[in-house]
Amino acid sequence: MKWIVGFYGIQILLFIVLIVVSWLIWDKRFKRKHGRDVPEGFIKTTEVNIDPTTKKKLIVYYHPETGERFYKEED
Numbered sequence: 017m018k019w020i021v022g023f024y025g026i027q028i029l030l031f032i033v034l035i036v037v038s039w040l041i042w043d044k045r046f047k048r049k050h051g052r053d054v055p056e057g058f059i060k061t062t063e064v065n066i067d068p069t070t071k072k073k074l075i076v077y078y079h080p081e082t083g084e085r086f087y088k089e090e091d
Contacts, residue, residue: 050074050087058086 058077065074065087074087 050089052089054086054088055079057081058084 054077058079061076061078063076065076066072067074073090075090077086077088078084079086
């Protein structure tokens with residue numbers, strides 16, 4: 017009986033750890049890729065997006081060496 021409680025206890029603990037780690041990674045992932053100051057090496061593209069949640073206009077910048085994209089907020 018003890019091993020059953022231990023088995024499910026470990027699974028619940030791992031599930032909670034997975035949720036916390038996922039929340040921390042997800043929260044930081046998009047915030048680093050947009051803002052008002054464009055990092056060096058990024059080239060402006062003709063692509064424009066409108067964020068459906070904030071209704072802000074986002075201009076897309078592209079870094080040709082890394083393939084990374086940056087979204088600059090416009091008023």
